[in-house]
Amino acid sequence: MICVLYRGANQLPDNRAGLYADFVANLLRAEEKRRADVGLDWIGGEPIRAGLEQVAWSMGAQTEMDRAAAESIMRQHVPAHDPAVVLSAAASAGLIDYGTNVRFTHQLLQQYFAAAVLGTFMDAKTDPGTLWRAENWWESTGREETAILLAGDRNDPQGVARWLAPAQPHLALELLSQPDFALDLENLAGDTRSALIAGARAKTSEVHPVGRAAAYRVLGRLRADHRRGIGLREDELPDLEWVEIPAGEFHYGHEDERDHPPQRLKLPRFSMTRYLVTYEQFSAFLAAADGFSNPVWWEGLAADDAHKAQPGDQAFKYGNHPRERVSWYDAIAFTRWLSAKLSYEVTLPTEQQYERAARWTDGRLYPYEGEYDPAKANTRDTGIRQTSAVGIFPEGASVEGIHDLSGNVWEWCLNEYSNSERIETTGSESRVLRGGSWRNNLNLARAVYRNL
Numbered sequence: 001m002i003c004v005l006y007r008g009a010n011q012l013p014d015n016r017a018g019l020y021a022d023f024v025a026n027l028l029r030a031e032e033k034r035r036a037d038v039g040l041d042w043i044g045g046e047p048i049r050a051g052l053e054q055v056a057w058s059m060g061a062q063t064e065m066d067r068a069a070a071e072s073i074m075r076q077h078v079p080a081h082d083p084a085v086v087l088s089a090a091a092s093a094g095l096i097d098y099g100t101n102v103r104f105t106h107q108l109l110q111q112y113f114a115a116a117v118l119g120t121f122m123d124a125k126t127d128p129g130t131l132w133r134a135e136n137w138w139e140s141t142g143r144e145e146t147a148i149l150l151a152g153d154r155n156d157p158q159g160v161a162r163w164l165a166p167a168q169p170h171l172a173l174e175l176l177s178q179p180d181f182a183l184d185l186e187n188l189a190g191d192t193r194s195a196l197i198a199g200a201r202a203k204t205s206e207v208h209p210v211g212r213a214a215a216y217r218v219l220g221r222l223r224a225d226h227r228r229g230i231g232l233r234e235d236e237l238p239d240l241e242w243v244e245i246p247a248g249e250f251h252y253g254h255e256d257e258r259d260h261p262p263q264r265l266k267l268p269r270f271s272m273t274r275y276l277v278t279y280e281q282f283s284a285f286l287a288a289a290d291g292f293s294n295p296v297w298w299e300g301l302a303a304d305d306a307h308k309a310q311p312g313d314q315a316f317k318y319g320n321h322p323r324e325r326v327s328w329y330d331a332i333a334f335t336r337w338l339s340a341k342l343s344y345e346v347t348l349p350t351e352q353q354y355e356r357a358a359r360w361t362d363g364r365l366y367p368y369e370g371e372y373d374p375a376k377a378n379t380r381d382t383g384i385r386q387t388s389a390v391g392i393f394p395e396g397a398s399v400e401g402i403h404d405l406s407g408n409v410w411e412w413c414l415n416e417y418s419n420s421e422r423i424e425t426t427g428s429e430s431r432v433l434r435g436g437s438w439r440n441n442l443n444l445a446r447a448v449y450r451n452l
Helices: 002-009 015-036 044-058 067-077 083-092 106-123 144-154 157-164 168-177 192-199 207-223 281-288 330-344 351-359
Strands: 096-097 101-104 240-243 248-250 263-267 270-273 410-414 430-435
Touching: 002 015, 002 096, 015 044, 015 106, 015 144, 044 067, 044 083, 044 096, 044 101, 044 106, 067 083, 067 101, 083 096, 101 106, 106 157, 144 157, 144 168, 157 168, 157 192, 168 192, 168 207, 192 207, 207 248, 240 351, 248 351, 263 351, 270 351, 281 330, 351 410
Parallel strands: none
Antiparallel strands: 096 101, 240 270, 248 263, 410 430
16 A cells, blocks of 8 residues: 555655555545446445544544444434445445454554544543543553544644643653654744643642653653752753761661671761752763763773773653663763862762661661552552653652662662772772662662662
């Protein structure tokens, strides 16, 4: 079919909706011609479209419907035609298969026909919250691809996004990010950007962590998360918010960890940043003329230069998410650069410092009090299934107010794994990782767990 369409016009439509529109028009023309050639009547394309649009919409997330139910829908919406005749014509054109049940020959054809009905809701200025309800707005309803195809069919992705934004800002962002539309998210129309930001901000207080994370992804992608400590200062340096940890004793280690036996340690006063280093903050290091590429920050870091080529590619490119896929060497170079820029020493924490910040002084196993709770940190059981914006689990913060010490991403410590008393910034020994990540379970998210 694609070859037929291209041969006729020497090009293809700009988006998927246009492609399916041409598919349908071509199939209906072919069926009309076939019937004319053998002397059979043709009911026309409009009643077929009208009937299939309503059937497709009624199917929702399902892929088939009882034939009797489909015929009932067609009687209601195409009363001038026998439903059996409409279904037979649609099947002969290759749009549906039917017997006891009715199903479309391709699921995206179903979504394409359903988009026409969704468009009537938008034209009527119907609240999209009737389709994506506030209590679980972030969950799929089966209408997501339909909305994208509507945007293509109308050639108005920003208009559809503005309509969706109050109820489903994340879908609105996903729609605008589709390659179909080749939009630059940095240069959206002002009213589109405002609608997405307003819709997302209204949902940042969402109790369910999956919904809350979705709202913050929108703000992160649009650089509209203006909380202190996660972005950049006016001079384009990372905006760091420091939390002081007072001097004193704490519980270090745990009887369940063979190479990490329990003991009482005393540490002098130190400070840690309230939030993990974000993608936007680390990007400032990469972009700076005297940043990542400056050999000064790499002096003495291992014998080979492989780690200096570039950091790992960020998997989740949201400015307010933690920077991930960074080697220990990358992290050390970053802290050296920061120290020079800020005129005071910045280092990675030792694992003793990390554990004190996470466990407070009472020896808790997680930064928060009590048993493991997937609603207080981004772990495998939370259900977000990717990194999340830093600091969006306030109930999971440490006593002193440091966030994401459990879950989200593993965090590098300064010292070697094999000997926790040694603190070096050169060599290639294995280094300590703490805190677990979004992919890990309750065991690895404990404040006492050591990884390398």
